Amino acid sequence: MFKFWLTASRRRAHDLNVFKNKVTRATPQRAGSEETRTQILETALALFRERGFDATTIRDIATAADLSLGAAYYYFPSKEAIVGAYYHYIQEEHHARAREAFTRAGDLRARLRAAMHTKIDIVEKDRALLRALFRYGGDPDHPLSWFGSATRKHRQLSIGVFAEAVAGERFPPDVRETAPLLLWTLHMGILLYFIYDGSPNQRRTRTLIDAAVDFAVDARRVATSPLLRPIRRRVIAILRDAGLLPAHSSAARGDA
Numbered sequence: 380m381f382k383f384w385l386t387a388s389r390r391r392a393h394d395l396n397v398f399k400n401k402v403t404r405a406t407p408q409r410a411g412s413e414e415t416r417t418q419i420l421e422t423a424l425a426l427f428r429e430r431g432f433d434a435t436t437i438r439d440i441a442t443a444a445d446l447s448l449g450a451a452y453y454y455f456p457s458k459e460a461i462v463g464a465y466y467h468y469i470q471e472e473h474h475a476r477a478r479e480a481f482t483r484a485g486d487l488r489a490r491l492r493a494a495m496h497t498k499i500d501i502v503e504k505d506r507a508l509l510r511a512l513f514r515y516g517g518d519p520d521h522p523l524s525w526f527g528s529a530t531r532k533h534r535q536l537s538i539g540v541f542a543e544a545v546a547g548e549r550f551p552p553d554v555r556e557t558a559p560l561l562l563w564t565l566h567m568g569i570l571l572y573f574i575y576d577g578s579p580n581q582r583r584t585r586t587l588i589d590a591a592v593d594f595a596v597d598a599r600r601v602a603t604s605p606l607l608r609p610i611r612r613r614v615i616a617i618l619r620d621a622g623l624l625p626a627h628s629s630a631a632r633g634d635a
Contacts, residue, residue, distance in 0.1 A: 416454045418444050420468070423461045428504065432458070432511040459522050462512060463529075470536035473498050477540045488596045490544040495566055495588040499573055503581065509574050525567070538563045553611055554603050557618065565591060 422444040426435045437458060441451035455461045480493035502509060515523040522529040542559040550558060569591065573584040601607070618624045 412454075415446070415450070416464075419446070419451060419454055420461060420464055423455075423458070424465065424505075424508075427508045427511075432462075432508055462523055466523075466530060466533045469498075469501055470533045472501050474536060474540050476501070478543060481543060487545065487548055487599075488592060491541075491562065491592045491595065492589060494540050494544045494562075495569060495592060496585065498566060498570065499581070499584060499588070502570075502573075506574055506576075506581075509570075513571075513574060534563070537566075541566070551603055551605075551608075551611075553608075553615055557611075557615060557624065560618065560624070562595070565595065 419440060423435070423440045426439055426443060430439075435458070437451055437455070438448055440458075440461075441448045444451065455464070476497040477494045480497055481490050484490040484493050512523055515521045516525045518524050519527040521527060524530060525534075538559045541562040544562070545555070545558050548555075569584065569588055572587060573581055576584045578584075602611075615624065
C-alpha cells in the first residue's frame with residue numbers, strides 16, 4: 380500500500396519542480412532512498428502486526444528488511460519515527476480516498492459516510508497496533524500522542540477531510556468553521572470504538588458510523604437554527620479557550 384502512496388507523492392513532486400534537468404539527474408539516488416524508506420515502513424508494519432509493537436525492535440526490522448542496523452537508523456532513528464511516518468501515510472491516504480469518494484457522493488450524508496468509512500478501510504488491519512499506541516494519547520508531550528503538538532499536522536490533514544465533506548453546504552459562518560473540528564472529534568470517538576470492536580469484520584463500527592452520520596445530518600436543521608446561536612457561541616468559546624479554534628476566526632468571534 381505504501382508503494383502506491385510513494386509513487387503518487389513522487390509524481391506530484393516531479394510535476395511541481397521547474398528544474399527538470401536537475402531533477403532528472405537526482406532522481407535515481409532519491410528514488411532509491413525513497414524505496415528503501417518505504418521498504419522499512421512496510422517491513423515494520425508487518426512485524427508490528429505479527430509480533431506487536433512492543434516486542435519488535437529496530438534490529439528486527441532491519442534484519443527482516445535485509446538492511447544493516449545502521450541503514451535502518453539512518454532512515455528512522457526510532458520505532459516512534461516509523462509510526463510517525465505511518466500516521467502521515469494514513470492521513471494522506473485518507474484524504475485521497477475520501478476526495479475520490481466525494482466525487483460520487485450525492486449529498487452531505489453520503490460524503491460524511493464516505494469520510495468515516497474510508498478511514499476504517501485504511502486501518503482495518505491495524506487494530507492491535509493502534510491499541511498499543513493508544514496509551515500514548517494521554518501524554519501530549521509524547522511524539523505519538525494523537526492530540527499532542529508533534530501530530531498537529533496530521534490532525535490538520537484529517538480535519539481537512541471533513542472540511543471538504545461539508546464544503547458547499549449552507550451553514551452559518553460559525554457552524555461552517557466549527558463543523559470540521561466537531562466531525563473530526565466524532566470520527567476519533569468512532570476510531571476508538573473500532574479499536575476495541577470485537578464483532579466480525581467490525582460490523583458494529585460500520586453500523587455505528589451510519590447511525591452517527593444520520594444523527595449528525597438530521598440534527599443539522601436544529602443546530603443551525605438562529606435560536607440556538609447563543610448556545611453555539613458558548614460551545615465556540617469553550618473550543619477557543621481550549622486552543623482548538625484560532626482566536627482570530629469568525630467562529631471564535633461569534634459571527635453569524
